[in-house]
Amino acid sequence: MTNPKKPEEFERRPNPPGWVQPKAPYNPYDPTDVRPSEGYPSEFDPPSSVKRNSGAPVQDLTDYEKLRVDMKRLKYYPRPPSELYPGRHKVLRRINHKSSFVRGSEITAKVSIYFLIAFGVFFYKWNDNENVFAPFRRFQLRIKEKILGGLSPADYNDLYNYDQTKSIPQKPLPSIMYEDNEKKHLVGGDKTNNEFIKDRFGNKHVVYAEHVTQRQEESMLKAMDLAEREIELKKLRNGLRQTDESMSTNSHDQKRPSWKFW
Structure with missing residues:
Protein backbone atom coordinates (compact mmCIF):
# COMPACT_ATOMS: atom_id res chain seq x y z
CA MET A 1 0.00 0.00 0.00
CA THR A 2 1.44 3.25 -1.09
CA ASN A 3 1.29 6.24 1.17
CA PRO A 4 -0.55 9.25 -0.27
CA LYS A 5 1.57 12.22 -1.17
CA LYS A 6 1.54 15.23 1.01
CA PRO A 7 0.12 18.48 -0.38
CA GLU A 8 3.60 19.97 -0.51
CA GLU A 9 4.76 17.26 -2.93
CA PHE A 10 2.18 18.06 -5.62
CA GLU A 11 3.64 20.00 -8.53
CA ARG A 12 2.03 23.33 -9.31
CA ARG A 13 1.50 24.28 -12.90
CA PRO A 14 3.52 27.29 -14.03
CA ASN A 15 1.99 30.73 -14.04
CA PRO A 16 0.83 32.06 -17.43
CA PRO A 17 3.06 34.55 -19.21
CA GLY A 18 2.53 38.14 -18.10
CA TRP A 19 1.27 37.08 -14.70
CA VAL A 20 2.01 39.54 -11.88
CA GLN A 21 1.97 38.77 -8.19
CA PRO A 22 -1.33 40.23 -6.98
CA LYS A 23 -1.61 42.66 -4.15
CA ALA A 24 -4.89 41.30 -2.95
CA PRO A 25 -7.23 42.99 -2.53
CA TYR A 26 -6.70 45.22 -5.53
CA ASN A 27 -6.26 48.89 -4.68
CA PRO A 28 -7.29 51.11 -7.60
CA TYR A 29 -5.89 54.16 -5.80
CA ASP A 30 -2.35 52.73 -5.54
CA PRO A 31 -0.30 53.73 -8.62
CA THR A 32 2.30 51.03 -7.86
CA ASP A 33 -0.31 48.26 -7.91
CA VAL A 34 -0.18 47.31 -11.61
CA ARG A 35 -3.34 45.63 -12.75
CA PRO A 36 -2.79 42.51 -14.86
CA SER A 37 -4.52 42.15 -18.19
CA GLU A 38 -6.68 39.25 -17.10
CA GLY A 39 -7.65 40.97 -13.82
CA TYR A 40 -7.80 39.65 -10.29
CA PRO A 41 -10.28 37.02 -9.15
CA SER A 42 -11.23 39.15 -6.17
CA GLU A 43 -12.72 41.73 -8.51
CA PHE A 44 -15.26 39.28 -9.86
CA ASP A 45 -16.07 37.42 -6.67
CA PRO A 46 -16.40 40.02 -3.92
CA PRO A 47 -17.55 38.94 -0.45
CA SER A 48 -21.29 38.87 0.10
CA SER A 49 -21.01 41.38 2.94
CA VAL A 50 -19.53 44.01 0.59
CA LYS A 51 -21.49 45.57 -2.25
CA ARG A 52 -20.29 44.77 -5.75
CA ASN A 53 -18.30 47.65 -7.15
CA SER A 54 -17.14 48.48 -10.66
CA GLY A 55 -13.46 48.51 -9.66
CA ALA A 56 -12.85 51.89 -11.27
CA PRO A 57 -11.47 54.75 -9.18
CA VAL A 58 -13.94 57.26 -7.83
CA GLN A 59 -14.10 60.29 -10.09
CA ASP A 60 -16.36 62.40 -7.87
CA LEU A 61 -15.26 62.89 -4.27
CA THR A 62 -18.87 63.36 -3.20
CA ASP A 63 -19.67 59.74 -4.09
CA TYR A 64 -19.34 58.68 -0.48
CA GLU A 65 -21.14 55.38 -0.97
CA LYS A 66 -18.61 54.16 -3.49
CA LEU A 67 -15.73 55.41 -1.36
CA ARG A 68 -17.11 53.60 1.63
CA VAL A 69 -17.43 50.33 -0.31
CA ASP A 70 -13.89 50.64 -1.66
CA MET A 71 -12.44 51.40 1.74
CA LYS A 72 -14.27 48.44 3.23
CA ARG A 73 -12.98 46.12 0.52
CA LEU A 74 -9.45 47.43 0.99
CA LYS A 75 -9.76 47.09 4.77
CA TYR A 76 -8.29 50.54 4.93
CA TYR A 77 -8.34 52.43 8.18
CA PRO A 78 -7.30 56.08 8.18
CA ARG A 79 -4.54 55.70 10.72
CA PRO A 80 -1.29 57.63 10.37
CA PRO A 81 1.95 55.62 10.38
CA SER A 82 3.90 55.44 13.58
CA GLU A 83 7.04 57.53 13.89
CA LEU A 84 8.59 55.33 16.57
CA TYR A 85 7.67 51.86 15.32
CA PRO A 86 8.15 51.23 11.57
CA GLY A 87 5.34 49.30 9.93
CA ARG A 88 2.93 50.13 12.74
CA HIS A 89 0.18 52.72 12.96
CA LYS A 90 -0.68 55.25 15.56
CA VAL A 91 -3.58 54.39 17.85
CA LEU A 92 -6.45 56.80 17.47
CA ARG A 93 -8.03 57.72 20.77
CA ARG A 94 -11.43 59.31 21.26
CA ILE A 95 -10.98 62.95 22.15
CA ASN A 96 -13.44 64.60 24.50
CA HIS A 97 -14.11 67.94 22.90
CA LYS A 98 -16.22 69.12 25.84
CA SER A 99 -14.35 71.58 28.00
CA SER A 100 -14.46 71.52 31.75
CA PHE A 101 -16.76 74.55 31.74
CA VAL A 102 -19.29 72.77 29.50
CA ARG A 103 -19.18 69.65 31.66
CA GLY A 104 -19.54 71.72 34.80
CA SER A 105 -22.47 73.67 33.38
CA GLU A 106 -24.24 70.45 32.35
CA ILE A 107 -23.70 68.90 35.78
CA THR A 108 -24.89 72.09 37.49
CA ALA A 109 -28.01 72.24 35.31
CA LYS A 110 -28.88 68.59 35.97
CA VAL A 111 -28.32 68.89 39.72
CA SER A 112 -30.40 72.07 39.91
CA ILE A 113 -33.25 70.50 37.92
CA TYR A 114 -33.27 67.38 40.11
CA PHE A 115 -33.12 69.53 43.24
CA LEU A 116 -36.04 71.70 42.13
CA ILE A 117 -38.12 68.64 41.27
CA ALA A 118 -37.41 67.00 44.63
CA PHE A 119 -38.05 70.26 46.49
CA GLY A 120 -41.31 70.90 44.63
CA GLN A 164 -59.86 65.43 52.91
CA THR A 165 -63.00 66.70 51.15
CA LYS A 166 -61.41 70.00 50.21
CA SER A 167 -60.95 70.23 46.44
CA ILE A 168 -58.72 72.33 44.28
CA PRO A 169 -60.40 75.57 43.14
CA GLN A 170 -61.01 75.50 39.43
CA LYS A 171 -60.16 78.39 37.18
CA PRO A 172 -62.96 79.77 35.03
CA LEU A 173 -63.09 78.79 31.40
CA PRO A 174 -62.70 81.46 28.73
CA SER A 175 -65.95 82.63 27.26
CA ILE A 176 -65.19 81.07 23.87
CA MET A 177 -64.52 77.65 25.40
CA TYR A 178 -67.63 77.87 27.59
CA GLU A 179 -69.80 78.76 24.59
CA ASP A 180 -68.31 75.86 22.63
CA ASN A 181 -69.11 73.52 25.51
CA GLU A 182 -72.64 74.87 25.59
CA LYS A 183 -73.04 74.19 21.88
CA LYS A 184 -71.76 70.65 22.37
CA HIS A 185 -74.14 70.17 25.34
CA LEU A 186 -71.29 69.51 27.75
CA VAL A 187 -72.54 71.79 30.54
CA GLY A 188 -75.72 72.29 32.45
CA GLY A 189 -76.97 68.71 32.65
CA ASP A 190 -76.86 65.87 35.12
CA LYS A 191 -75.70 63.44 32.46
CA THR A 192 -72.68 65.56 31.63
CA ASN A 193 -71.77 66.50 35.20
CA ASN A 194 -69.68 63.45 35.87
CA GLU A 195 -66.08 62.95 36.94
CA PHE A 196 -64.81 63.28 33.37
CA ILE A 197 -66.80 66.31 32.13
CA LYS A 198 -67.21 68.93 34.84
CA ASP A 199 -69.59 71.85 34.67
CA ARG A 200 -67.02 74.61 34.97
CA PHE A 201 -68.06 78.23 35.02
CA GLY A 202 -66.92 80.79 32.50
CA ASN A 203 -65.41 84.25 32.66
CA LYS A 204 -68.79 85.88 32.01
CA HIS A 205 -70.17 84.22 35.15
CA VAL A 206 -67.25 85.56 37.17
CA VAL A 207 -67.81 89.07 35.82
CA TYR A 208 -71.53 88.90 36.59
CA ALA A 209 -70.88 87.61 40.13
CA GLU A 210 -68.38 90.42 40.75
CA HIS A 211 -70.95 92.90 39.46
CA VAL A 212 -73.59 91.54 41.87
CA THR A 213 -71.20 91.64 44.84
CA GLN A 214 -70.19 95.18 43.91
CA ARG A 215 -73.83 96.31 43.88
CA GLN A 216 -74.42 94.64 47.24
CA GLU A 217 -71.36 96.34 48.73
CA GLU A 218 -72.47 99.70 47.33
CA SER A 219 -75.95 99.29 48.80
CA MET A 220 -74.45 98.32 52.16
CA LEU A 221 -72.15 101.36 52.10
CA LYS A 222 -75.10 103.61 51.27
CA ALA A 223 -77.12 102.13 54.12
CA MET A 224 -74.18 102.65 56.49
CA ASP A 225 -73.86 106.27 55.35
CA LEU A 226 -77.57 106.87 55.93
CA ALA A 227 -77.39 105.32 59.38
CA GLU A 228 -74.38 107.47 60.29
CA ARG A 229 -76.21 110.59 59.08
CA GLU A 230 -79.30 109.71 61.14
CA ILE A 231 -77.13 109.19 64.21
CA GLU A 232 -75.45 112.54 63.64
CA LEU A 233 -78.83 114.26 63.20
CA LYS A 234 -80.11 112.69 66.42
CA LYS A 235 -77.04 113.92 68.23
CA LEU A 236 -77.58 117.43 66.86
CA ARG A 237 -81.24 117.41 67.86
CA ASN A 238 -80.43 116.23 71.36
CA GLY A 239 -77.76 118.89 71.66
CA LEU A 240 -80.18 121.62 70.52
CA ARG A 241 -82.83 120.45 73.03
CA GLN A 242 -80.33 120.50 75.85
CA THR A 243 -79.18 124.01 74.91
CA ASP A 244 -82.82 125.23 74.72
CA GLU A 245 -83.64 123.78 78.15
CA SER A 246 -80.52 125.31 79.70
CA MET A 247 -81.34 128.70 78.18
CA SER A 248 -84.93 128.57 79.49
CA THR A 249 -83.81 127.70 83.02
CA ASN A 250 -81.24 130.48 83.04
CA SER A 251 -83.79 133.07 81.90
CA HIS A 252 -86.28 132.01 84.61
CA ASP A 253 -83.65 132.32 87.33
CA GLN A 254 -82.73 135.81 86.19
CA LYS A 255 -86.41 137.09 86.30
CA ARG A 256 -87.04 135.85 89.89
CA PRO A 257 -86.22 138.42 92.63
CA SER A 258 -83.23 137.78 94.73
CA TRP A 259 -85.08 138.13 98.10
CA LYS A 260 -87.56 135.39 97.19
CA PHE A 261 -86.51 131.99 98.27
CA TRP A 262 -89.57 130.08 97.07
Missing part, protein backbone atom coordinates in the same frame (compact mmCIF):
# COMPACT_ATOMS: atom_id res chain seq x y z
CA VAL A 121 -42.59 67.37 45.15
CA PHE A 122 -41.47 66.63 48.71
CA PHE A 123 -40.68 69.86 50.55
CA TYR A 124 -42.79 72.69 49.17
CA LYS A 125 -46.33 73.44 50.32
CA TRP A 126 -48.13 74.51 47.16
CA ASN A 127 -51.50 75.56 48.60
CA ASP A 128 -54.05 74.73 51.28
CA ASN A 129 -56.02 72.33 49.10
CA GLU A 130 -55.85 68.61 48.63
CA ASN A 131 -53.70 68.20 45.52
CA VAL A 132 -51.33 65.71 43.94
CA PHE A 133 -48.37 66.89 46.06
CA ALA A 134 -50.17 66.49 49.40
CA PRO A 135 -49.03 62.86 50.06
CA PHE A 136 -45.40 63.82 49.46
CA ARG A 137 -45.82 66.80 51.78
CA ARG A 138 -47.19 64.57 54.56
CA PHE A 139 -44.38 62.07 54.01
CA GLN A 140 -41.87 64.88 54.46
CA LEU A 141 -43.64 66.04 57.63
CA ARG A 142 -43.59 62.52 59.09
CA ILE A 143 -39.85 62.28 58.52
CA LYS A 144 -39.40 65.74 60.01
CA GLU A 145 -41.43 64.72 63.07
CA LYS A 146 -39.34 61.58 63.58
CA ILE A 147 -36.04 63.41 63.20
CA LEU A 148 -36.80 66.62 65.12
CA GLY A 149 -39.29 65.10 67.57
CA GLY A 150 -41.97 67.73 67.03
CA LEU A 151 -43.73 69.98 64.55
CA SER A 152 -45.03 73.50 64.47
CA PRO A 153 -48.81 73.97 64.86
CA ALA A 154 -49.22 74.69 61.14
CA ASP A 155 -47.25 71.60 60.11
CA TYR A 156 -49.10 69.47 62.67
CA ASN A 157 -52.43 70.58 61.23
CA ASP A 158 -51.21 69.87 57.71
CA LEU A 159 -50.23 66.35 58.76
CA TYR A 160 -53.14 65.29 60.97
CA ASN A 161 -55.97 67.87 60.90
CA TYR A 162 -56.49 68.38 57.19
CA ASP A 163 -59.75 68.39 55.29
Whole structure:
Protein backbone atom coordinates (compact mmCIF):
# COMPACT_ATOMS: atom_id res chain seq x y z
CA MET A 1 0.00 0.00 0.00
CA THR A 2 1.44 3.25 -1.09
CA ASN A 3 1.29 6.24 1.17
CA PRO A 4 -0.55 9.25 -0.27
CA LYS A 5 1.57 12.22 -1.17
CA LYS A 6 1.54 15.23 1.01
CA PRO A 7 0.12 18.48 -0.38
CA GLU A 8 3.60 19.97 -0.51
CA GLU A 9 4.76 17.26 -2.93
CA PHE A 10 2.18 18.06 -5.62
CA GLU A 11 3.64 20.00 -8.53
CA ARG A 12 2.03 23.33 -9.31
CA ARG A 13 1.50 24.28 -12.90
CA PRO A 14 3.52 27.29 -14.03
CA ASN A 15 1.99 30.73 -14.04
CA PRO A 16 0.83 32.06 -17.43
CA PRO A 17 3.06 34.55 -19.21
CA GLY A 18 2.53 38.14 -18.10
CA TRP A 19 1.27 37.08 -14.70
CA VAL A 20 2.01 39.54 -11.88
CA GLN A 21 1.97 38.77 -8.19
CA PRO A 22 -1.33 40.23 -6.98
CA LYS A 23 -1.61 42.66 -4.15
CA ALA A 24 -4.89 41.30 -2.95
CA PRO A 25 -7.23 42.99 -2.53
CA TYR A 26 -6.70 45.22 -5.53
CA ASN A 27 -6.26 48.89 -4.68
CA PRO A 28 -7.29 51.11 -7.60
CA TYR A 29 -5.89 54.16 -5.80
CA ASP A 30 -2.35 52.73 -5.54
CA PRO A 31 -0.30 53.73 -8.62
CA THR A 32 2.30 51.03 -7.86
CA ASP A 33 -0.31 48.26 -7.91
CA VAL A 34 -0.18 47.31 -11.61
CA ARG A 35 -3.34 45.63 -12.75
CA PRO A 36 -2.79 42.51 -14.86
CA SER A 37 -4.52 42.15 -18.19
CA GLU A 38 -6.68 39.25 -17.10
CA GLY A 39 -7.65 40.97 -13.82
CA TYR A 40 -7.80 39.65 -10.29
CA PRO A 41 -10.28 37.02 -9.15
CA SER A 42 -11.23 39.15 -6.17
CA GLU A 43 -12.72 41.73 -8.51
CA PHE A 44 -15.26 39.28 -9.86
CA ASP A 45 -16.07 37.42 -6.67
CA PRO A 46 -16.40 40.02 -3.92
CA PRO A 47 -17.55 38.94 -0.45
CA SER A 48 -21.29 38.87 0.10
CA SER A 49 -21.01 41.38 2.94
CA VAL A 50 -19.53 44.01 0.59
CA LYS A 51 -21.49 45.57 -2.25
CA ARG A 52 -20.29 44.77 -5.75
CA ASN A 53 -18.30 47.65 -7.15
CA SER A 54 -17.14 48.48 -10.66
CA GLY A 55 -13.46 48.51 -9.66
CA ALA A 56 -12.85 51.89 -11.27
CA PRO A 57 -11.47 54.75 -9.18
CA VAL A 58 -13.94 57.26 -7.83
CA GLN A 59 -14.10 60.29 -10.09
CA ASP A 60 -16.36 62.40 -7.87
CA LEU A 61 -15.26 62.89 -4.27
CA THR A 62 -18.87 63.36 -3.20
CA ASP A 63 -19.67 59.74 -4.09
CA TYR A 64 -19.34 58.68 -0.48
CA GLU A 65 -21.14 55.38 -0.97
CA LYS A 66 -18.61 54.16 -3.49
CA LEU A 67 -15.73 55.41 -1.36
CA ARG A 68 -17.11 53.60 1.63
CA VAL A 69 -17.43 50.33 -0.31
CA ASP A 70 -13.89 50.64 -1.66
CA MET A 71 -12.44 51.40 1.74
CA LYS A 72 -14.27 48.44 3.23
CA ARG A 73 -12.98 46.12 0.52
CA LEU A 74 -9.45 47.43 0.99
CA LYS A 75 -9.76 47.09 4.77
CA TYR A 76 -8.29 50.54 4.93
CA TYR A 77 -8.34 52.43 8.18
CA PRO A 78 -7.30 56.08 8.18
CA ARG A 79 -4.54 55.70 10.72
CA PRO A 80 -1.29 57.63 10.37
CA PRO A 81 1.95 55.62 10.38
CA SER A 82 3.90 55.44 13.58
CA GLU A 83 7.04 57.53 13.89
CA LEU A 84 8.59 55.33 16.57
CA TYR A 85 7.67 51.86 15.32
CA PRO A 86 8.15 51.23 11.57
CA GLY A 87 5.34 49.30 9.93
CA ARG A 88 2.93 50.13 12.74
CA HIS A 89 0.18 52.72 12.96
CA LYS A 90 -0.68 55.25 15.56
CA VAL A 91 -3.58 54.39 17.85
CA LEU A 92 -6.45 56.80 17.47
CA ARG A 93 -8.03 57.72 20.77
CA ARG A 94 -11.43 59.31 21.26
CA ILE A 95 -10.98 62.95 22.15
CA ASN A 96 -13.44 64.60 24.50
CA HIS A 97 -14.11 67.94 22.90
CA LYS A 98 -16.22 69.12 25.84
CA SER A 99 -14.35 71.58 28.00
CA SER A 100 -14.46 71.52 31.75
CA PHE A 101 -16.76 74.55 31.74
CA VAL A 102 -19.29 72.77 29.50
CA ARG A 103 -19.18 69.65 31.66
CA GLY A 104 -19.54 71.72 34.80
CA SER A 105 -22.47 73.67 33.38
CA GLU A 106 -24.24 70.45 32.35
CA ILE A 107 -23.70 68.90 35.78
CA THR A 108 -24.89 72.09 37.49
CA ALA A 109 -28.01 72.24 35.31
CA LYS A 110 -28.88 68.59 35.97
CA VAL A 111 -28.32 68.89 39.72
CA SER A 112 -30.40 72.07 39.91
CA ILE A 113 -33.25 70.50 37.92
CA TYR A 114 -33.27 67.38 40.11
CA PHE A 115 -33.12 69.53 43.24
CA LEU A 116 -36.04 71.70 42.13
CA ILE A 117 -38.12 68.64 41.27
CA ALA A 118 -37.41 67.00 44.63
CA PHE A 119 -38.05 70.26 46.49
CA GLY A 120 -41.31 70.90 44.63
CA VAL A 121 -42.59 67.37 45.15
CA PHE A 122 -41.47 66.63 48.71
CA PHE A 123 -40.68 69.86 50.55
CA TYR A 124 -42.79 72.69 49.17
CA LYS A 125 -46.33 73.44 50.32
CA TRP A 126 -48.13 74.51 47.16
CA ASN A 127 -51.50 75.56 48.60
CA ASP A 128 -54.05 74.73 51.28
CA ASN A 129 -56.02 72.33 49.10
CA GLU A 130 -55.85 68.61 48.63
CA ASN A 131 -53.70 68.20 45.52
CA VAL A 132 -51.33 65.71 43.94
CA PHE A 133 -48.37 66.89 46.06
CA ALA A 134 -50.17 66.49 49.40
CA PRO A 135 -49.03 62.86 50.06
CA PHE A 136 -45.40 63.82 49.46
CA ARG A 137 -45.82 66.80 51.78
CA ARG A 138 -47.19 64.57 54.56
CA PHE A 139 -44.38 62.07 54.01
CA GLN A 140 -41.87 64.88 54.46
CA LEU A 141 -43.64 66.04 57.63
CA ARG A 142 -43.59 62.52 59.09
CA ILE A 143 -39.85 62.28 58.52
CA LYS A 144 -39.40 65.74 60.01
CA GLU A 145 -41.43 64.72 63.07
CA LYS A 146 -39.34 61.58 63.58
CA ILE A 147 -36.04 63.41 63.20
CA LEU A 148 -36.80 66.62 65.12
CA GLY A 149 -39.29 65.10 67.57
CA GLY A 150 -41.97 67.73 67.03
CA LEU A 151 -43.73 69.98 64.55
CA SER A 152 -45.03 73.50 64.47
CA PRO A 153 -48.81 73.97 64.86
CA ALA A 154 -49.22 74.69 61.14
CA ASP A 155 -47.25 71.60 60.11
CA TYR A 156 -49.10 69.47 62.67
CA ASN A 157 -52.43 70.58 61.23
CA ASP A 158 -51.21 69.87 57.71
CA LEU A 159 -50.23 66.35 58.76
CA TYR A 160 -53.14 65.29 60.97
CA ASN A 161 -55.97 67.87 60.90
CA TYR A 162 -56.49 68.38 57.19
CA ASP A 163 -59.75 68.39 55.29
CA GLN A 164 -59.86 65.43 52.91
CA THR A 165 -63.00 66.70 51.15
CA LYS A 166 -61.41 70.00 50.21
CA SER A 167 -60.95 70.23 46.44
CA ILE A 168 -58.72 72.33 44.28
CA PRO A 169 -60.40 75.57 43.14
CA GLN A 170 -61.01 75.50 39.43
CA LYS A 171 -60.16 78.39 37.18
CA PRO A 172 -62.96 79.77 35.03
CA LEU A 173 -63.09 78.79 31.40
CA PRO A 174 -62.70 81.46 28.73
CA SER A 175 -65.95 82.63 27.26
CA ILE A 176 -65.19 81.07 23.87
CA MET A 177 -64.52 77.65 25.40
CA TYR A 178 -67.63 77.87 27.59
CA GLU A 179 -69.80 78.76 24.59
CA ASP A 180 -68.31 75.86 22.63
CA ASN A 181 -69.11 73.52 25.51
CA GLU A 182 -72.64 74.87 25.59
CA LYS A 183 -73.04 74.19 21.88
CA LYS A 184 -71.76 70.65 22.37
CA HIS A 185 -74.14 70.17 25.34
CA LEU A 186 -71.29 69.51 27.75
CA VAL A 187 -72.54 71.79 30.54
CA GLY A 188 -75.72 72.29 32.45
CA GLY A 189 -76.97 68.71 32.65
CA ASP A 190 -76.86 65.87 35.12
CA LYS A 191 -75.70 63.44 32.46
CA THR A 192 -72.68 65.56 31.63
CA ASN A 193 -71.77 66.50 35.20
CA ASN A 194 -69.68 63.45 35.87
CA GLU A 195 -66.08 62.95 36.94
CA PHE A 196 -64.81 63.28 33.37
CA ILE A 197 -66.80 66.31 32.13
CA LYS A 198 -67.21 68.93 34.84
CA ASP A 199 -69.59 71.85 34.67
CA ARG A 200 -67.02 74.61 34.97
CA PHE A 201 -68.06 78.23 35.02
CA GLY A 202 -66.92 80.79 32.50
CA ASN A 203 -65.41 84.25 32.66
CA LYS A 204 -68.79 85.88 32.01
CA HIS A 205 -70.17 84.22 35.15
CA VAL A 206 -67.25 85.56 37.17
CA VAL A 207 -67.81 89.07 35.82
CA TYR A 208 -71.53 88.90 36.59
CA ALA A 209 -70.88 87.61 40.13
CA GLU A 210 -68.38 90.42 40.75
CA HIS A 211 -70.95 92.90 39.46
CA VAL A 212 -73.59 91.54 41.87
CA THR A 213 -71.20 91.64 44.84
CA GLN A 214 -70.19 95.18 43.91
CA ARG A 215 -73.83 96.31 43.88
CA GLN A 216 -74.42 94.64 47.24
CA GLU A 217 -71.36 96.34 48.73
CA GLU A 218 -72.47 99.70 47.33
CA SER A 219 -75.95 99.29 48.80
CA MET A 220 -74.45 98.32 52.16
CA LEU A 221 -72.15 101.36 52.10
CA LYS A 222 -75.10 103.61 51.27
CA ALA A 223 -77.12 102.13 54.12
CA MET A 224 -74.18 102.65 56.49
CA ASP A 225 -73.86 106.27 55.35
CA LEU A 226 -77.57 106.87 55.93
CA ALA A 227 -77.39 105.32 59.38
CA GLU A 228 -74.38 107.47 60.29
CA ARG A 229 -76.21 110.59 59.08
CA GLU A 230 -79.30 109.71 61.14
CA ILE A 231 -77.13 109.19 64.21
CA GLU A 232 -75.45 112.54 63.64
CA LEU A 233 -78.83 114.26 63.20
CA LYS A 234 -80.11 112.69 66.42
CA LYS A 235 -77.04 113.92 68.23
CA LEU A 236 -77.58 117.43 66.86
CA ARG A 237 -81.24 117.41 67.86
CA ASN A 238 -80.43 116.23 71.36
CA GLY A 239 -77.76 118.89 71.66
CA LEU A 240 -80.18 121.62 70.52
CA ARG A 241 -82.83 120.45 73.03
CA GLN A 242 -80.33 120.50 75.85
CA THR A 243 -79.18 124.01 74.91
CA ASP A 244 -82.82 125.23 74.72
CA GLU A 245 -83.64 123.78 78.15
CA SER A 246 -80.52 125.31 79.70
CA MET A 247 -81.34 128.70 78.18
CA SER A 248 -84.93 128.57 79.49
CA THR A 249 -83.81 127.70 83.02
CA ASN A 250 -81.24 130.48 83.04
CA SER A 251 -83.79 133.07 81.90
CA HIS A 252 -86.28 132.01 84.61
CA ASP A 253 -83.65 132.32 87.33
CA GLN A 254 -82.73 135.81 86.19
CA LYS A 255 -86.41 137.09 86.30
CA ARG A 256 -87.04 135.85 89.89
CA PRO A 257 -86.22 138.42 92.63
CA SER A 258 -83.23 137.78 94.73
CA TRP A 259 -85.08 138.13 98.10
CA LYS A 260 -87.56 135.39 97.19
CA PHE A 261 -86.51 131.99 98.27
CA TRP A 262 -89.57 130.08 97.07
